[in-house]
Amino acid sequence: MNLTEKLNALKANFEKQAPKEALAIMHSATDDLRKSGILNRVLKTGDAMPEFELENAQGNRVRSKDILAKKKIVLSFYRGKW
Numbered sequence: 001m002n003l004t005e006k007l008n009a010l011k012a013n014f015e016k017q018a019p020k021e022a023l024a025i026m027h028s029a030t031d032d033l034r035k036s037g038i039l040n041r042v043l044k045t046g047d048a049m050p051e052f053e054l055e056n057a058q059g060n061r062v063r064s065k066d067i068l069a070k071k072k073i074v075l076s077f078y079r080g081k082w
Helices: 003-017 020-036 064-068
Strands: 053-055 061-063
Touching: 061 064
Parallel strands: none
Antiparallel strands: 053 061
Protein backbone atom coordinates (compact mmCIF):
# COMPACT_ATOMS: atom_id res chain seq x y z
CA MET A 1 0.00 0.00 0.00
CA ASN A 2 1.50 3.36 -1.01
CA LEU A 3 1.26 6.58 1.01
CA THR A 4 -1.76 7.91 -0.88
CA GLU A 5 -3.65 4.68 -0.26
CA LYS A 6 -2.73 4.74 3.44
CA LEU A 7 -3.85 8.35 3.80
CA ASN A 8 -7.13 7.63 2.00
CA ALA A 9 -7.75 4.66 4.31
CA LEU A 10 -7.05 6.81 7.39
CA LYS A 11 -9.41 9.49 6.10
CA ALA A 12 -12.17 6.96 5.41
CA ASN A 13 -11.78 5.43 8.87
CA PHE A 14 -11.85 8.88 10.51
CA GLU A 15 -14.97 9.88 8.59
CA LYS A 16 -16.78 6.72 9.72
CA GLN A 17 -16.15 7.64 13.37
CA ALA A 18 -16.33 11.45 13.41
CA PRO A 19 -19.51 13.23 14.46
CA LYS A 20 -21.62 14.28 11.46
CA GLU A 21 -21.63 17.93 12.62
CA ALA A 22 -17.81 18.02 12.76
CA LEU A 23 -17.55 16.46 9.29
CA ALA A 24 -19.96 19.03 7.88
CA ILE A 25 -17.83 21.86 9.30
CA MET A 26 -14.62 20.32 8.01
CA HIS A 27 -15.99 19.70 4.51
CA SER A 28 -17.47 23.20 4.36
CA ALA A 29 -14.12 24.74 5.37
CA THR A 30 -12.33 22.64 2.73
CA ASP A 31 -14.81 23.72 0.06
CA ASP A 32 -14.39 27.37 1.07
CA LEU A 33 -10.60 27.06 0.71
CA ARG A 34 -10.91 25.46 -2.72
CA LYS A 35 -13.28 28.22 -3.88
CA SER A 36 -10.90 30.91 -2.59
CA GLY A 37 -8.32 30.03 -5.25
CA ILE A 38 -5.68 29.13 -2.67
CA LEU A 39 -4.80 25.95 -4.57
CA ASN A 40 -3.35 28.11 -7.33
CA ARG A 41 -0.81 29.51 -4.85
CA VAL A 42 0.33 26.42 -2.93
CA LEU A 43 3.45 24.37 -3.56
CA LYS A 44 2.96 21.43 -5.87
CA THR A 45 4.69 18.06 -5.81
CA GLY A 46 8.29 18.58 -6.89
CA ASP A 47 8.38 22.32 -6.06
CA ALA A 48 11.24 23.58 -3.92
CA MET A 49 10.22 24.47 -0.41
CA PRO A 50 11.12 28.01 0.70
CA GLU A 51 13.69 28.23 3.48
CA PHE A 52 12.27 28.66 6.96
CA GLU A 53 13.32 28.94 10.60
CA LEU A 54 11.30 27.51 13.50
CA GLU A 55 11.68 26.51 17.13
CA ASN A 56 12.24 22.82 17.75
CA ALA A 57 10.74 20.83 20.65
CA GLN A 58 13.52 22.09 22.94
CA GLY A 59 12.85 25.75 22.07
CA ASN A 60 16.00 26.14 19.94
CA ARG A 61 15.79 27.93 16.59
CA VAL A 62 16.53 25.64 13.65
CA ARG A 63 16.91 26.56 9.99
CA SER A 64 15.72 24.33 7.19
CA LYS A 65 18.86 25.20 5.25
CA ASP A 66 21.06 23.73 8.01
CA ILE A 67 19.02 20.54 8.29
CA LEU A 68 18.87 20.00 4.53
CA ALA A 69 22.66 20.24 4.38
CA LYS A 70 22.75 16.99 6.41
CA LYS A 71 19.51 15.10 5.72
CA LYS A 72 15.95 15.28 4.37
CA ILE A 73 13.04 16.95 6.16
CA VAL A 74 9.52 15.72 6.77
CA LEU A 75 7.31 18.65 7.75
CA SER A 76 4.02 17.91 9.45
CA PHE A 77 1.27 20.35 10.43
CA TYR A 78 -1.12 19.68 13.29
CA ARG A 79 -4.23 21.85 13.49
CA GLY A 80 -5.39 20.50 16.83
CA LYS A 81 -8.94 19.53 17.73
CA TRP A 82 -11.80 20.58 15.53
